[in-house]
Amino acid sequence: MSALPGDPRPFYRCHVFCCTNERPAGHGRGSCARRGSVKLRDYMKARAKELGLSDVRINAAGCLDRCELGPSVVIYPEGIWYQCRTRDDVDEILLRHLCRGERIERLMMMPQDQTADDIAARQPASTAAAAADDR
Numbered sequence: 126m127s128a129l130p131g132d133p134r135p136f137y138r139c140h141v142f143c144c145t146n147e148r149p150a151g152h153g154r155g156s157c158a159r160r161g162s163v164k165l166r167d168y169m170k171a172r173a174k175e176l177g178l179s180d181v182r183i184n185a186a187g188c189l190d191r192c193e194l195g196p197s198v199v200i201y202p203e204g205i206w207y208q209c210r211t212r213d214d215v216d217e218i219l220l221r222h223l224c225r226g227e228r229i230e231r232l233m234m235m236p237q238d239q240t241a242d243d244i245a246a247r248q249p250a251s252t253a254a255a256a257a258d259d260r
């Protein structure tokens with residue numbers, strides 16, 4: 126949906142929602158907080174401030190219903206979803222997506238993705254090996 130004539134100017138250029146939902150250990154779907162999302166969200170907020178991204182709002186969010194793929198991040202108004210597991214992933218999202226308007230295909234969640242393995246399967250071998258080391 127696009128803006129209508131007469132709508133006020135948006136407060137922010139982008140909103141970044143970072144799931145910080147936590148489920149009990151052993152829950153079948155897992156949860157983003159158990160994969161480190163709270164610290165990653167805190168890091169993203171601090172780095173966004175350092176980069177002067179005052180027109181971007183980094184928000185904690187409840188469950189975004191992509192639990193098996195998380196830690197989950199979604200950026201609006203673009204509606205682009207990312208799996209964000211490391212500080213390097215945060216830096217790449219900030220620098221490439223939010224500063225340069227690019228997309229980070231290796232981190233993107235696609236509608237057909239059911240598990241983290243589906244995302245990993247799209248990655249080049251060198252990137253997949255590095256990601257496995259982060260786990």
Ligand code: FES
Nearest residue numbers: 144157189191192
């Ligand atoms: S727990 Fe993060 S998307 Fe559901």
